[in-house]
Structure formats: C-alpha cells, structure tokens
Amino acid sequence: RVRERYDTIVEVMADPGEELEAELFSRAPKRRRVWEHLSGLPGRRASMADLTESLGPISTQVRELEKAGLLARVRQEVYRELDLVAEQGSRPELSPEQELSVETVRNSLGGFEAFMLHGVTGSGKTEVYLRLIEETLKRGLEAIVLVPEISLTHQVVGRLMARFGPTVAVLHSELGAGERWDQWRRLCRREARIAVGARSAVMAPVAQLGLMVVDEEHDPAYKQSDGVRYNGRDLAVVRARQAGCPAVLASATPSLETWANARSGRYRTLELPHRVSGGQLPRVEVVDLRGRDITALGGLSEHLARELESNHESGGQSLLFLNRRGWAGSVQCYQCGNTIDCDGCSV
Numbered sequence: 001r002v003r004e005r006y007d008t009i010v011e012v013m014a015d016p017g018e019e020l021e022a023e024l025f026s027r028a029p030k031r032r033r034v035w036e037h038l039s040g041l042p043g044r045r046a047s048m049a050d051l052t053e054s055l056g057p058i059s060t061q062v063r064e065l066e067k068a069g070l071l072a073r074v075r076q077e078v079y080r081e082l083d084l085v086a087e088q089g090s091r092p093e094l095s096p097e098q099e100l101s102v103e104t105v106r107n108s109l110g111g112f113e114a115f116m117l118h119g120v121t122g123s124g125k126t127e128v129y130l131r132l133i134e135e136t137l138k139r140g141l142e143a144i145v146l147v148p149e150i151s152l153t154h155q156v157v158g159r160l161m162a163r164f165g166p167t168v169a170v171l172h173s174e175l176g177a178g179e180r181w182d183q184w185r186r187l188c189r190r191e192a193r194i195a196v197g198a199r200s201a202v203m204a205p206v207a208q209l210g211l212m213v214v215d216e217e218h219d220p221a222y223k224q225s226d227g228v229r230y231n232g233r234d235l236a237v238v239r240a241r242q243a244g245c246p247a248v249l250a251s252a253t254p255s256l257e258t259w260a261n262a263r264s265g266r267y268r269t270l271e272l273p274h275r276v277s278g279g280q281l282p283r284v285e286v287v288d289l290r291g292r293d294i295t296a297l298g299g300l301s302e303h304l305a306r307e308l309e310s311n312h313e314s315g316g317q318s319l320l321f322l323n324r325r326g327w328a329g330s331v332q333c334y335q336c337g338n339t340i341d342c343d344g345c346s347v
Contacts, residue, residue, distance in 0.1 A: 002181045007078045010062055011045035012038055014070055024068060031061045035070070048073075079182040082170060088162055092276070094131070098124050101270040102131045105246050109135060109210060112241045116262040117250035119272030120281060125250045126156070128272075129213050130163050132248070137164070137193060141210025141245070145196040146232055148219035150174050156215065157196055164194060171197035171204055199224060199232030202239060209243035212236050217249040217258055233258075290337035 016024060025032040034055060038046060051058055065071040094102065105115055105128075119125045133143045145160070147153050150172045160168045169183045169192035186192040188205045195204035199222050214222075214236050222232035233249065234257075240247035249258050249267070261267040275281070287301045297305045311318050330339045341347070 002177045004077050005080060005178070005182075006075050008048040009045055009074045009076045010038060010048060010051060010071055011043075011074065012070065013072045015039075016068070016070055020068065024065070024070075028061075028064075030055075030058070031064060034058050034061045035065060038071070047078075079186065080176070080179045082175070082179060082183075089159070091163075092124070092127060094127065095124065095272075095274070095276055097272045097274065098128055098131075098276075101128050101272065104268070104270060105132050105248060106135050108246045109139065109141075110244070112244050112246065114237055114240070114247045114261070114267040115249065115270055116254055116258050116267045117248050117270045117272070118254055118262075119250065119252060119270075120275060121252050122275040122277060122279060123252075123272035124276040125215075125272060126159060127276075129215070129248070129250070130159065132211055132213075132246075133160075133164070133194060136210040137167070139210060141208050142190075142193040142206045143195070143211040143213065144201060144204055144206055144209065144236070144239075145194065145213045145215065146201055146222070146236055147196070147198060147215045148221040150198055152215070153197055160194060160196060167192055168194045168196060169204070171195060171201040173198065173200070199230075202232050202236050209239070210245050212240040212243075212245060212247040214247070214249045216251055218251045218253055218255040289334070291335055293334055 025035065034051070037055060038044060038051070048059075048062070051062070062071060062073065066073060101117060108115075109132075117125055117128065119128075129145065133145075136143050145156060147156050153170065153172055157168060157170055169186050171180065171183055175183070183192070184205060187195055188207075190207070193206075195201050195206055197204070214233050217233045224230050224232070233255075237247045237249075248270075251258070254262070258267065262269045285303075287303050289301055292301060294301055300308075308318055308320075332339050
C-alpha cells in the first residue's frame with residue numbers, strides 16, 4: 001500500500017529578548033548555532049532532516065528552544081522528489097508562422113476544436129505549445145501534454161519546468177508507485193496544473209482542462225496493445241471534446257488518420273514549413289522500382305547503388321535503413337508493378 005510521506009518542519013515562532021537570549025545562548029554555543037542557522041534561512045523554516053544534515057544531531061537543542069517558545073515543530077506532508085532538471089533557455093521570438101498558429105488556437109480556447117500542427121523538424125512546434133499553455137494558465141485552466149516515449153518526457157519536462165516551474169506534474173510507468181501517487185495528488189489538489197507524460201497521462205486527474213497537446217502524434221507508441229486497449233492520441237481528442245477545449249496534434253509526419261481528418265475538414269491545419277534556425281531540409285528523392293530488375297544489385301536500385309559508391313569513394317559515410325530486414329509482405333512484378341493477390345481474400 002502506498003502511503004503519504006511526512007517530515008518534521010522546524011520554524012521560528014518568535015525572537016528572544018535580550019534577557020532570554022543571554023539565558024539561552026550564553027553557555028550553549030550549539031543551541032546558538034541552531035538558532036542563528038534557522039533564523040538565516042528563507043522563510044525561517046527547515047526540515048529536521050536538513051538541519052541534522054547541516055548541523056549534526058540537534059534534537060535536544062530544538063526541543064529546548066521549543067520549550068522557550070522560540071521554535072515550533074510541525075508534521076507536514078512532503079512529496080517524493082523526482083530527478084528532473086529544468087532546461088534553461090531564452091524566450092525566443094516567434095516566427096510569423098508560429099505567431100499565426102498560436103493566435104489561431106488561442107482564439108479557440110474555451111471551446112472544442114482539433115488542430116493538426118504540421119511542422120518540419122526544427123520549426124518550433126514546442127514553443128507554440130508553451131505559448132498556448134501560458135495563455136491557458138492565465139485563464140485559470142490546466143493543460144495535458146502527451147509524448148510517445150518516456151525518454152522524450154524528460155526533454156519536454158525540462159522545457160516546461162524552465163518556463164512554468166513546479167506547476168508541472170510528470171506521469172509515466174518508470175516512476176515508483178509512491179512517486180506516481182504524489183504526482184497524481186498534486187494534480188488533484190491543483191498544486192500542479194500541467195500534466196505531462198506518456199499515453200496513460202491522457203487520464204490524468206485534471207479537473208479544469210483547457211488545452212490538450214499530443215506531441216509526435218503519428219507515433220505507434222500511443223497505442224496500448226494489452227490490457228485495456230486504447231489509442232492515446234484518439235482518446236486525447238475525445239477528452240478534449242468532453243472538456244470543451246482545443247486539441248493540438250503535432251507532427252512533422254502526420255499519421256494517415258490525422259491527415260485524412262484534416263483533409264476532410266474535421267481538423268484545422270496549422271503549417272510550420274520552415275525551420276526557425278533557417279537550416280535547409282535534406283533533399284529527398286523517390287525512386288520508382290517498377291520496370292527495373294534490382295536482383296543483380298542485391299535489391300538496390302542502380303541510382304541508390306551509384307550514390308552509395310560515389311559517397312564511399314569521396315570518403316563519406318552512409319546510413320541505409322531496411323524496414324523489413326529482407327522480408328516482403330507481397331510479391332510485386334518488376335515490369336508493371338502489380339502485386340499478386342489471392343483470389344479468395346485480400347492477402
């Protein structure tokens with residue numbers, strides 16, 4: 001069973017007069033050191049654990065100062081700390097495309113609408129989320145940010161914490177049971193107003209949801225394939241509709257489902273076609289293999305083989321991705337491109 005964690009907090013209640021100060025501290029240097037240390041802290045309070053770490057065993061001195069009415073000990077609930085680091089950075093100026101995207105979604109805050117944020121890599125999609133979250137918090141509402149992988153959670157959390165501080169709660173499966181319990185209660189108590197995590201974070205206890213963001217919405221990791229089966233991306237849109245708030249589905253390579261919804265008008269499209277740093281996108285060529293015999297080159301087209309040889313001769317390196325490791329899901333004619341289908345089914 002997961003239990004709350006408590007700590008003893010020592011805080012200054014009053015300052016001693018001259019007579020009491022002489023009586024308490026004239027022949028008790030350690031007692032004076034405890035008093036001066038605690039009085040110099042921000043808020044004039046600290047946990048017993050922190051005081052013991054700094055000053056050594058001090059329970060006797062604290063008890064004597066408590067009897068004199070100068071200190072008080074309070075049992076206070078504390079949260080388990082997560083190993084998170086804020087990613088420091090300046091607040092950048094928005095590009096015209098980013099400004100248009102922010103303004104479009106901002107105008108829909110307070111009502112449901114789904115957006116496909118289609119932005120190339122490095123186009124500043126995350127900064128668009130941050131500006132929208134800022135506006136959401138200003139209106140007294142809360143936000144959920146979904147990322148596909150736990151490894152990406154830390155990157156997004158770093159930027160959110162740098163901008164919004166301790167108001168961010170993290171939810172994913174690598175947290176311990178006690179850590180998840182603490183983060184869950186922080187959201188329930190509205191001590192945290194931004195929930196960020198993997199697909200299960202879509203069910204975070206956010207009472208006044210004002211914005212739903214799904215980063216890298218095309219990623220298959222949003223699909224829960226065992227237990228209760230669901231797609232976190234689709235459930236995010238459903239929850240946004242129920243809460244009456246915008247849902248932003250962002251990707252450089254949108255899923256076919258999201259693309260079809262945008263083409264049909266169910267989702268509004270926001271475009272970020274340029275990198276904010278001004279860098280050039282890589283040149284992409286699509287090689288049609290119909291009518292070409294690629295068996296002589298081990299499955300490579302003449303064009304690809306020639307480019308690999310040229311790059312190697314010039315001292316360059318190449319990366320070759322094989323998505324099926326040589327296995328084919330269909331048999332295709334090299335001459336016309338037709339595939340051989342079963343007469344009785346679609347295989």
